[in-house]
Amino acid sequence: MLGRQPAERAESRNDATTGAEIRLQGVSRAWGDTHAVCEVSLTVPAGSFTVLLGPSGCGKTTCLRLVAGLETVTAGTIEIGGRDVTHLPPAARGVAMVFQSYALFPHLSVAENILFGLRARRVLAAERKRRLDRAVEILGIAPLLGRRPAQLSGGQQQRVALGRAIVAETPVCLMDEPLSNLDAQLRAEMRREILALQRRIGLTMLYVTHDQTEAMSMADQVVLMRAGRIEQQGPPATLYADPATRFVAGFIGTPPMNLFPLQRTPRGMVIAGTDGPPLLPAQDLAALGGEAIGGLRPEHLVVADRGIPGTVQHAEYLGADTILSCRVGAADLLARLPGRAMHPIGSRVHLRPTAPVVLFDADDGARRAIHAADRARGAGPAPAATDQDDTAPDHTGSDDTGSEGPDPAAKAFA
Ligand code: ATP
Secondary structure (H helix, E strand, O other): OOOOOOOOOOOOOOHHOOOOEEEEEEEEEEEEEEOOOOOOOOEEOEEEEEEEOOOOOOHHHHHHHHHHHHOOOOOOEEEOEEEEOOOOHHOOOOOOEEOOOOOOOOOOHHHHHHHHHHHHHHOHHHHHHHHHHHHHHHOHHHHHOOOOOHOOHHHHHHHHHHHHHHHHHHEEEEEEOOOOOOOOHHHHHHHHHHHHHHHHHHHHHEEEOHHHHHHHHHHOOEEEEEEOEEEEEEEEHHHHOOOHHHHHHOOOOOOOOOEEEEEEEEEEEEEOOOEEEOOOOOOOOOOOOOEEEEEOOOOHHEEEEOEEEEEEEEEEOEEEEEEEEEEOOOOEEEEEOOOOOOOOOOEEEEEEEOOOEEEEOOOEEEEEEOOOOHHHHHHHHHHHHHHOOOOOOOOOOOOOOOOOOOOOHHHHHO
């Protein structure tokens, strides 16, 4: 638990567990030349589960610590439940925090660890008992109460850390990579438990991870950070189906989106280093800074009689499907094929896209609209009308954003 309050205080039942909105406006934190968090503006709706996601060093933990009050902002404001907490100490913010390390006291029993923060805040004994009973019931840890942390498994220690957050009965819970010390199976189990817990209690959760599977499977809202800034935020399905940048496309998904250089030909855009077939209408490369990057999800490539010619480099059988890696011109493409796909290494296959290629600017990585108008200006026939007319998906229905409607894969997350 965060901080201590010296005065005795009977915290009432009514304080507890109604989520509060968190709002960051133009929040920055720098140490000298290190700009850990830059002008981050973000709203976490009351009672929702928001995940701060991103690679190591992108500023996730600093963001969380700023909300907790464990760091001070260099600019911007933070509100919790409509109250400006920017300069309040941690204990006055109404947040509980669960750390990666669990931060349990080795010499205290499970019960004493769970109640430590309440004792420090001089919460009355009857109220402590009520909260402990509730946490024990929610977490199913009654048999563990007398044990010391050294006598617990990693998953049990994690539950005790969750217990401390539950008894705090704060409207906001902040979690910093709480599952990274657990093995893969236990992580999956704890993901479900934490989500069920958050839904049951109704508190507002802000959760830091670098694991996009955790983010996709738990979050109402994913905030993907890069170099201290928000790259894209939205529901998991939006980041998956409509990545705003090449970085998002390459970060979200297991495996992530295939990204490959495109080359303009009179017939349309082909994968660089190949003779086609064209995957898109010819684009105005000058408008794209002279180069373009295409994107296709692995599940949107199938092996067919005709399509993009490639050489099989590797096949990874995963049980339900096989990830086939193929060399295509200057690119390596991954295709997710159902079941056990038998394609010997070195064999030639044709890959056929089943969804439109997504277009990114090679310079700034931003998603670009697919300009069907280029076709009308004489840039060549529509790909769907070429001799490889069964290769390229039809783009004629595309809107000006380049988004052709919901990605079928995204429905899995809806
Ligand atoms: P990770 O997933 O590895 O924990 P992160 O995304 O949580 O990374 P932060 O821990 O927030 O990243 O760090 C962001 C940047 O700020 C990093 O470059 C880090 O070195 C720097 N940083 C963090 N804390 C401090 C500090 N107290 N003093 C100086 N630089 C810091």
